[in-house]
Amino acid sequence: MTTSLILLCLFAALLEMDVTYAFQTLVSRPIIAGPLLGAATGDLMAGVQVGVFTELLFTDISPLGGIVPPSGVVAVTIPLFLHSLGVELYFGFFLGVACSVLYSFFDAFLRKTRFTWLIFLEKKIGRRPDGITPIIAASLLLSFLMAFIFISVAARLCAQLMFVVFPYLTPKMHFAFRLAYMAVPWIGLAALIPTFRLKTR
């Protein structure tokens, strides 16, 4: 489990880099990351479902200005990892969405603190302009490491939590989380209409 978890989290952290720090080709968006991670965890269709549900749920939040939206990669990785351990998707999805919201606060904190060491390095750039490339590389590496640590710790904690809680989950609890999970596509589809409202003219 540990090796596969590390490999999965490395892959997820790489995808997470695409969200903000490098490329922005949107390979990290849930409808693409979902099937990729689903294939990696052994259930392609679960990946498609979680990917679509996550993307629909996150449609109404965009990274405008300094807004840090919940991470789609985190929201997809955790349920698929838990699903590979035998946990139902509806429980995993709830934990994944909660962790993705936590990750947005974590990323916002990193962006705030990054300036304190960047200001020190910028003075160095002023003296030696060629130093900018190593600083960019170091910044990327640090962001990657932070994403990897967060995702692996969150996945591990969620797995532990499910193993402890699972025997006590009654059929009623299963029904409750399943019902909320069934509502996700409708919440997302309804959010698409206001997204396309014609206010540009």
Add this chain to the structure above:
Amino acid sequence: MTFWLRLNMFFRSFFLQSGWNYVRYQNLGFAFVMMPFLRRLYKQDPDMLPTVLQRYLEAFNTHPVMASFCFGAMAKQEESVARTSAVAEYKEQVAEWSGARRGLSITAASIGDRLFWGTLKPLTLLLAVLIWMTLDVNFFEVDRPGSCSAWYAFSAGAAAFFIYNSIALFVRWQGLKIGYESDEKSCFGLTRFDWNRTIYKAKRIGLFCAVGLILFGLYRYFGRMNFSLEFMARALLAAFFILLSFLTRRLRIPNVYLYLTAAAVFAVACMI
């Protein structure tokens, strides 16, 4: 600007947000992208480079794709700064450079946010969902999402990926060229395109597709069911959450919190 220099800046533009921070935003990435151009421009006078670079390390924030217009325009403006000989003229050119950078970054961000985040991304999502539904991938069924070939599973995401990136890469590449070749009269090339018209048309297509998708989803979800208690329960659930989603949108509450609250409320209600 030579082809190779433009290519170098184009590749570097993918790392614009690598040092994103809440005080100076994309300043580090901006300096990183402009570095090959500045090094070439100040080849005869490399001692100037650290001073020039300080200006590029000031606060800068725009949309990552539309930023290419800023890179091209700032390169053009920097050439004017480098050509100056008198101190007064230098100060005037630097002030003009700063004004252009601030104005252009705000305009480009506004267009980019509306075009890429507000229109193209949801539009490609709709396309992907429609492709999956047409290929009979039923992700509405929670218990059994069904199965399909890997080709089908990846095709919709791949279509969304290629459509989004073909437009984004085109804008990134052309923006550098147009921004460099245009002047401030045409807002450094931004007025060459009718962005508002493009966004308006794309949103109209998106609106039709979104309504169509909801109807298609309802048909797929309920079409094969008989009128029964389960049918009623499902219809009520869908209608309730569609209305609730509209309401929370008006109250500016993100859907993520609506889902988390719904799950928590259902869990508590079931426990009671």
